[in-house]
Amino acid sequence: MAKHEYAFYPGCSSQKGASASNYLTSVESMCKTLDVKLTEIPDWNCCGASIGYAEAGELPRHVMNARNFALSEKNLPGQEIVATCAACWLGARETRERLTHSDTLMADTREALKEAGLTINEMPNIRHMVEVLIEDLGFDEMKKHVVRPLEGVKIAGYVGCQTNRPFGVDGESFENPQYLDKMVEMVGAESIPEYDMKVTCCGGALAFSEPEKAQAQIKDIVESAYDHGAEMIVTPCPLCQANVEIYQGQINQRYGTKFNIPVMYYSQLMVVAYGGSAKDAALNGQVIKARRLEEIAAKPVKR
Amino acid sequence: MSANTALAEKYRNNFLKEIEEQVEMGDWVKMCMQCGVCSGSCPTNFQSAWEHPPQELFMMIRAGKREEVLTSSSMWNCTSCYNCIVRCPRKLPITHIMHGIAEYAHRLGMAPKMQPTRFFSGLFWKNCTHTGRVNELKLSMGLYFKDGLGAGIKEGMKMKDVAIGLLKAKRLNPFELFGGHKCKDQKGIQAMLKKAYEIERSRKAAKMAG
Structure with a gap:
């Protein structure tokens, strides 16, 4: 039996061929090393994300998340739900809070769920993968498995918004959370605690609808990483990852910059440090290749 | 009578009450003390300026500026970063209020079509x-x-x-x-x-x- 077991809510962006499929691949490798068993909630659906607000309304949005709770309770009773995506985690946690605090909303949700033949009896705990790593396993346990430290690599920890606000991870400050820097240190790399754009918004969904506004944000985030001597950026959020990575070419055209900095997930750094291959860490999923990590991943492991 | 006209008629001269009853988290609007921390914390207001940043929208609601609020492009500039929520000294769920006003304006057909x-x-x-x-x-x-x-x-x-x-x-x-x-x-x-x-x-x- 695995040391830790959870009901897994992977979310739309992590599916095969989707924008964060590399995140899922690396999380799976990471969990194998750490003996964490994730069982996918059968037939899970989209959380609705924050950007659906024009038509989502209050109850329909919560009902979408509640369906996942009900499916989890039915198929994986007693397990906490773990999400890897910031928006999935936030959406589900928000629904958990609202339903817990309002009997009316809870009753209405149960009535709607009945139409799908489902119900909720117990409210599940909703966790982010980073919370599981830090709170349930701890830094010492995570560090034990490092066999290939990322020595000399300087990495800017970009926390972003939704894994930070409004719920936060491990009771950290909203203005200057430290956990991502600690994770960078844990894998043997060099963190940049003074990276001043670590909680700046990447523009979220506006990167699609009003790119000039989002790209102004992204420019600041990337520029500050360069100013602090970073070789790469690391993040726990799929939208942060995509937004900060894939528009660097357009930003270069717009602002005359020469940005070309890789943007990684924490799980990719961990897989390489744990002795995994470039394939295990899904390094082939980067639009801007992380050459330095590829080189490290090609080195033999001293065990 | 359109939904918009019916609602405008029902809540005549009391737009704050309309927002409180019809908008998600709208009952928090009256708690705003106009400190402006939300507007100063908003990334898109900071970069490109909203037509009416959150604290201004709250005052406009209390002043009964129904047409101006509901037809504004402002709420649609929200990136859901939650900075305003965690910094608001009175703990108003500002992100959700912005989404709520936007949803209401959209439902009534008052939101800017080309936004x-x-x-x-x-x-x-x-x-x-x-x-x-x-x-x-x-x-x-x-x-x-x-x-x-x-x-x-x-x-x-x-x-x-x-x-x-x-x-x-x-x-x-x-x-x-x-x-x-x-x-x-x-x-x-x-x-x-x-x-x-x-x-x-x-x-x-x-x-x-x-």
């Missing part, structure tokens, strides 16, 4: 509830082709390099156009959502009548 984030927001919700899961390719195509075929091709060309990068990294699947990821129990999801909308509508109507 791109309004369009994208509706498109996203339809996309993810259609099969239960987001189809990223159809979502992007839907946005680029919103102003017709010619404009869509032009928009698509602008995004060509981004798309090629994602294709090479196997993070964009062209076959999503012909199906893609979906939930098995789509019927259940549709029935459940239909019920949820019915209940929400009847709760709002009861408040209006009460």
